[in-house]
Each structure stands twice: as C-alpha cells, then as structure tokens.
Amino acid sequence: MSQFAINLLFVGASFALYIGIAIWARAGSTKEFYVAGGGVHPVTNGMATAADWMSAASFISMAGLIAAGGYASSTYLMGWTGGFVLLAMLLAPYLRKFGKFTVPDFVGDRFYSSEARLVAVICLITASVTYVIGQMTGAGVAFSRFLEISNTAGIWIAAAVVFLYAVFGGMKGITYTQVAQYVVLIVAYTIPAVFISLQLTGNPIPPLGLFSTHVESGLPLLQTLDQVVRELGFQDYTADVDNKLNMVLFTLSLMIGTAGLPHVIIRFFTVPKVADARWSAGWALVFIAMLYLTAPAVASMARLNLYTTIYPEGPTEPALAYEDRPEWIRTWEDTGLIRYEDKNEDGRIQLYNDSPEFAPTAAERGWEGNELTVNSDILVLANPEIANLPPWVIGLIAAGGIAAALSTAAGLLLAISSAISHDLIKKTLKPDISEKGEMLAARISMAGAILLATYLGLNPPGFAAQVVALAFGIAAASIFPVLMMGIFSTRMNKYGAVSGMLAGLLSTLFYIFTFLGFFFIPGTNLLANIPENWLFGISPLSFGAVGALINFAVAFAVSSVTKPPPVEIQELVESVRYPKGAGQAVDH
Template sequence: MSLQLMTYLVVGFTFVVYIGIAVWSRASTTGDFYVAGKGVHPIANGMATAADWMSAASFISMAGLIAFLGYDGSVYLMGWTGGYVLLALLLAPYLRKYGKFTVPAFIGDRYYSKSARIVAVICLIFISFTYVAGQMRGVGIVFSRFLEVDILTGLLIGMGIVFIYAVLGGMKGITYTQVAQYCVLIFAYTVPAVFISFQLTGNPLPQLGLGSQVSGESVYMLERLNQVIQDLGFGAYTDGSKSMIDVFCITLALMVGTAGLPHVIVRFFTVPKVSDARRSAGWALLFIAILYTTAPAVGAMARLNLVETIWPGGSPETAALAYDERPDWFRTWEQTGLLGFEDKNGDGRIQYYNDANPDYAPIAEARGWEGNELSVDRDIIVLANPEIANLPDWVIALIAAGGIAAALSTAAGLLLVISSAVSHDLVKSIFVPNMSDKGELMTGRIAAAVAICVAGYLGYNPPGFVAQVVAFAFGLAAASLFPAIIMGIFSTRINREGAIAGMLSGLLFTFGYILYFKGVFFEPLAENVPENWLFGISPEGIGVVGMLLNFGVAFVVSRLTAAPPAHIREMIEDIRVPRGAGGAHSH
C-alpha cells in the first residue's frame, strides 16, 4: 500500500470518528453549546483540555523551535507548561465557582461595567483570531504535504470538518471530539519519538534517550549534536544566547499570556462541580506533560538526523550530500515550498552551515562555499522527522493525522470562544438583552460559521506579520486580560475605573512597543537589537512590563476613585471562600 493511500485511510478514519462524535453529541440548548451541559467526566475533560491546550504550535512548531534554537527554545516549554499550572491554580476554580463561562462576562459583572466587558471582548477576539490563524496555517501545511493537495483545498476540507463539529455540536460536540483528538495526537507524537530514540540511543523512552549515549559509541547524544552543529558554525545546542532577564520575561509573558487565553478557561465549566474542575485540571496536566516532556528529545534528535543526512560523515571535513542524490523525503518536502535548495557555488552539493557567523566565514571561503544553500521551515521538523529517520509508512501517516488533530482541536475551541463572545457577551448581554434561548443558539452558530470563514482566509492569506504577532497575542493577553481577572478575584478594592484604565494602558504600551521594534503593519521604527530594548527585554517578553503597568495603573486609579459597591465586594469574598466554610458538613 502506498504512503499516500495509507495517509488517506488513516486521516479519513479519524475524520469519520470526529464527525460521528459531533452528530452523536450535537447541542440542543445554549447550555450544551457553550458548556456541554456541565456533564463531562473529569478524566474526559482533562483529555479535552489537553487537546485544546496543545495546539498546532505545541505539536508542529514547538519541537521545531527547540530543534533550531536549542537552549533558547526552553522558554516555550517552561512558559506554556507554567501557564497551564497558573491557570489551573489561580484562575479556573474561582471562575468556575462564580459561574460565568466567558472571561468578558466575569469582567463585565465584577467591574459592574458594560465598557469593561466590551474592552474584554475586543481583546479576546483579537487574541483568538491571531492564534487561530496559526492553527489554520498548520492545517494547510499538513494537508499540502500528506494529502498532496494544494493549501486552499486542504484548508477548505479542514474548515468543513470544524464547521460540522463546532457549529452543530457546540461545546458538547467539541469536548468529545477533542477526547478522540487527544488520543490521536499523543499517539502520533510519541510513537515516532520512541522509534527514533531507540534508533539513536537504544533507549525507547525519548525523555531518557535525550541524556543517553549514542548506540555503539561512548559519546552522549547531546555532545554529538553540539559537536556536529559547532563544526558548521552554529552555537552549541546546549548554550543560550539570551540574557537572564529576557529569558525570565519571555517565559513569564508566555505563562501569564496563555493563562489568560479564554478557550481553555471555558473548559472548567463543562464539569458538574468545582471539585471536578480541580480534578480535571490535574488530569490535563498529566496528559499535557506526556507531550511536553517528549518535545525536547524530538527537537534534538530531529536536528541531529537532519544535519547527518546533509553531512553523511557528520562533519564538514567530509563531502556534503550531492543534490541529485537527495533522499525521497527531501524531494517531497521541496514540493511544498517549505524546504529549498539554491546552489550558490555551483558544485551540486548541499552546503548547510551558519553563514551569519563571521568567525566561520574564512573557513567556509577556504572550502569554496559561498553561503548556506539550504532553507528549512521550522514547522516541518516534527512532520518530516519520521521520514528523515526512515520509519515505516504507517508511522508517517499517523503523524499526519496527529498534526491535523492538534490544529483542528485548538481551532475549534478558539472559534467557539469567538462565537460565544459575539453571541453571549455582545449581542445578548449588550444589544438584545431579551433574546430567547433559541435565538441566542442560532446567533452563536452564525458567529461560529463567520469566524470559521475568517480563520480560513487568514490561514490561506496569512498576513505578513502572523509569525511576528504570535508573541503579540501572548503579550496582549498578559498585559490586558490576565491582571483584570487576577485583581477581580483577589482584590475587593479594584474598581471599574481602575480596571478599564489598567487594561487600556497595559494594552497600548505592549502594542506600541511591539509596533516600534517589530513593525507589525509597516517597517519597524527602531532596530530590533538588545541594545535598543527597554531593560534588555525583547518584544516577545514585553507583555510582562505591560502587565506590571496594568497592575500599577489599576491600583492607583482605584485608590483615587470611589470603592466598588458593597454587593460587588461581597460577591468577591464569596468567590474566594469555599462553600460550607465555617459550617460543619455543608455541601
């Protein structure tokens, strides 16, 4: 059976399962559509939360970032994992007890202000669309390579699948579909990792293989990787180039930014009780840890396999791979445009080295090299890894299904958040307060359908700045929504004026800083180099300063204006005190 036919069968089977689940569990009420009727088991909810959390960024991009950034890539691991812990401990149980299943609803009620609610909706929609554009790009990449269709066709298929289970099934359909998607994506991620770890080190556990010796040799795998990439002018894989303050700020921005992302918070409303929300948070952390502890090994092993494919002897002292003798995986990925070769010195061989390193230039010149001739999109590393390692076709087909599952699961969660923000937080709560349950459900479905079309467009025509504003999405969430939620839960003194002033100041500062250095919509106004950064903090980490500014402004303005009404202060106290506290056996 050919690889293409096997891929069609495996991916097609998963699609049938997803659609079947969506039809079986379709939403009939707004409760089903928004929070799955609050009837999901904590373990199932833990799996669905893990699938929601682990987007195409986790499945496709994270190991690719680690593969090329090495030690510096650890900020993504620490930030995204830490963000989940922060969300599970500091936010989710309190919001679940309060009973509002959207972030704008909580902010609007807590700060007794429609203006605060509208600001929160605008932040939420911007963050969600920025994030969903990346998911749709992931869908396009996977389809274009493995189903050998163009990106537009792949996107239309993906949009059709999401439309069926998000628009019809709502949160109920999405939850049970995401349980299936978690099983697919985690199996697809770990099976190739086990094979490759065993190939390279003889140890089937990738987490241990990362620190093991190369099979049949007395050298450790990371030592070998350091040696081969330093021979090509790259920095040591296990050394970092970022300053400590920048690593700290990027990690913290990712943590608080992801903790403020709304599509995971809503997950804690789909279980029957507050105690179940805590339990499902624990299960989700376990399920997420399986992928996140495997990613560093996948990144390191993929980088080693890639370099040793181009330099069969593992060193530039030996001849590089002849372009005419390139392996099949190289040819198929070339067709997607995500892998490219340009023969700069006309020798017919693939020169892959760090031509940005001035210390390496004389060595390259002495060897007759005229620049790096290989361009590799980081997003292909995880997907191409099984092919580079010559694994069986069924493993390659499985990873295609896993990549699609990761992208679609998060895209569906984000699209539902956008639809609930529009239908519940804008239309029902502000413009048409007397809308019926049936009317709200129809508005939610229409909003989800429109959001899918916009997301598909962004996936097909990604704005030139999508890659740049991924950091912006997290910085924006960190600087706007996160402080408003935290202060709303833990402070009775922060009032309406303080919250709105804080959100706007954090938002505008972070937006302005990234615009200044990254040039999101036009050429940057200043060079994006450490010497020019405020306190040495890069645009990726500046959300932390925006967050602190938000806290500070909110605190000062609240002190200078009237305290919140008594019923709001009582409500906050009630959120923080467990039900039955002070009673003997209260439930």
C-alpha cells in the first residue's frame, strides 16, 4: 500500500469515528448546543478541554518553534500551561457558580450594561478569529502534505471539513468527539517520539530521553546538540536569552491569554459542581502535559536528526549530495515548505546560519549561503520520516495533526457563534428570536467566521504558532482582566469595565498592527518588525501582558471616580464567591 493510501485510511477512519460520535450525541436544544447540558464528569471534561486547547499550534508548530529557538522558545511551554493555574484559581470556579452560557453573558450581567456585553463580544470575536487563522494555517499544512496537494488547496479543504464538522455538532457533540480526538492526537504525538527517543538515547520515555545520554556520541543529548548547532553558526540550543523582560512578558501574555480564551472558559460551564471546575482544570493540565512534556524532547531530537541527515559525516565534513537526498525532502519540496537552492553549485546541501559572524567560517568551507529553507511548521509532521519510521506512523501523525486543528477550530467557532447568536442577536438586537432562529443564526455566523479565517489563513502573518500567540495577546489584554475584576472587586463598575476593555484591546491591537500591518495586511505596518524598533524591546507577541496592565489601570482609575455598582450587583459578586447552590447552567 502506498503512503498516500495509508494516510487516507488513517485520516478517513478517524473522521468516521468523530462523525459517528457527533451524530450519536447530536445537540437537540440551544442549551445542549452551547454547554452540553452541564453534565460532564471532570475527568472527561478535562480530556475534552485538553483536545480543545491543544490546537494545530501545539501539535504541529510548537515543537518546530522550540527546535528553532531552543531555550528561548520555552515561553510557549510555560505560557500555554501556566494559564491553567490562573484559570483554576481566579476564574473557573466563580464563572461556573455564576452559571451562564457565555463570557459576554457574565460581563453583561456583572456590569449591568449592554454596552459592556457588546464590547466583550467584540473582544471575544477578535481573539477567536485571530486564533482560528492559526488553526487554518496549521490544518492547511497537514492536508497539503498528506493529500499531496498545494498549501492553498489544503487550507480550502480544511475550511470545508471544519464547516461540516462544527456546524452540525454543537457543544455536546463536540465534548465527546473531543475526547476521541484527544486520544487520537496524543497517541499520534507520542508514538513517533518514543521511537525516536529510543533510537537516540535508548530511553523509551521522551521527557527523560531529553536529559539522557546520546547513544552515538556518548555525551548528553543536549550537549551534543549544542556542539552541532555551534559548528553551523547557530546559537547554542540551551543558551540563555539577553532580553529577559521580553521573555517574561511573552510568557505572561500566553498565560493570561490562556485563562482569557473564551472557548476554554466555556468548558468549565459544563461540569456539574463548582468543586468540579477546579478538579477539571487540574485534569485538563495533566492531559495537556502529556503532550507538552513530550514536545521539547521531540524538538531537540528532530533538530539533531535533521543535521545528522544533512551532515552524515558530521557538520565539518562535506554535506549530503542533493541527488542522494532522502524521500521526505523530496515530498516536502513538492509542498513548497522545503526549498533548495544550490548557491555554490557543488551539488550538496549546505544548511547553516547565514549570519555575518559565521560568514568567514562559511567562506573557508566554500559555502556561499544557506541552501536549504525548512518551514518550522513541518517539523512534527516530517519527524517520523526523518527518523525512518514505518509508514503507518506517518498516517497516524496525519490523523493526529488534523484532529488537533479541527477540535480547536470547532471549539472556537462555537464560542464565536454563541457570542453572535446569543449575546449579540438574542440579548441585544432581537430578544424575541425563537430557539430555532437562534440556532440558525449560530450556524450562519460560524460559516461567516470560517470564510474570514480562511481568507486570512491564506495570507497569514507568520507561522501557525505565532499567529496563535497574537490571539493570546488580545485575549490577555481584553477578556482576562475584566473577568478577574468582575469577581475579585465588588467596587468595579460598568464604566471601569468598558473603558478598561477598550483600552486593553485597542492598545494591544495598535501595537501589533504597527509592526505586523493593519489587519495583518502585508505592507501596511508603520515600523519594521525588528527588535530595534520595539518599545523597551517588547515584541508584538509579548504586548498582551502590557495591554492587560493598561486594562487594569484604566479600569481602576475610571471606576474610582464614577459611582459604585448597585447593591444587587455587589450581592451578585458576593454570591459567585461561594460555591454552594451552583445548580445547572441556566437558560433565561
């Protein structure tokens, strides 16, 4: 059987499973559509949250970014897990006690204002759409490789599949499908990692393999990797970073962004009790950690494997001849995600860091520039091929990557559609809409969101994980602070909340657009996106944390000079703090 047929078989079988579950658990009412009727066990919910959470960015891109950045990219690991601590302690239990469907619902009721609800809807949609773009880019990469088509066609197919899948499901279908997707994606991620860890270190557990001895050289794996990359002009893999402020702020942005992402918060409305919301956050992190502890091992091992493929005799010896390149380089060249240009016309592949500091050494070796461009996003997908693993492992990775992208895209689209149909249409514009009409509006807004995300996915501002990181910045600056103040401050009023959200969202968007172009349209940026231009060395990806501070500061300042919220609102805040009597997530 050809590799193409095996890929189709694995992807097809996993799809049949998800669709089967989605039909079996079809949502009948709006309540089931949004929150699965509030009856999901914490462990099940944790697993579904993990699938929801781990997106194409985690599955496909993250290891690639860590491989490229080494220690500096640890921000992704800490940022995307640390947020669950905030979620478990600062938001989830109280929002569960509050017992409504959506994030704008809480904001609207707590701040007794439809303006606040509207601004929350805008913040939510901005963050979610940016996030869906990242999923589309990631799913596009996966489809293009495994169906052997162009990247553009891959993105269109991804859009069609997400549409069919999300529009018919709703939350209940999604919860159980996501449990299945979690299993598929974690198995797909772990199996190749175990093989590779065994090959390189003899240790079958990848996170332990990362800190073990490299069998071939007899030195610790990380030390070997440091040596190899140094000889090719790159910075040491484990090297410390100079700009610590930026690293701290980037990590913090990802953390509070995680806690502020609407599709993750919604998850905690589906557990039966307040105490379950806390446990559920813990379980979610356990399931997430299974992948996040494996990812850094995959990253370092794949990077080492890449260089041993290109330099079979070691980095100071002649590189691999282009004629002898392995099959995986040929297939990835077809997608355009690996490119080769024989700059010194010696018929060999020189892969190294084209920096001015390394230029003399490169000239000495007769190299005239880096000849192989490898897109970071392909690393995890190409990993089994680089390590010569059997074809079924590659098929499994295909299914896993697509599961990751689909589960997150579906969860996000649900958050977007509920914000539009429930918060915007039912609560603001047309309160007398029927339940049927509301479901229809939800599905139409999903379709609109998919189209927009597909368009932007075709013209993306960066790698999947970086686009996603921007979404976190936006969520961090707008949604997290307003939720936290709504719970922890009885004095916070609607004026403070609205002006805080607007200040956080607009300042963050402005900073991001200044460097990446307005609405990410290339060429419209005011300043080049280079560290010299950044304010205090803070990158656009890290600005979310600053935006959140601005949000808090503006909200407290405005709130302190305007009149306090009504007594019944202060009592509402008191009541969400105590777990008793949470009841079901209620309709109203």
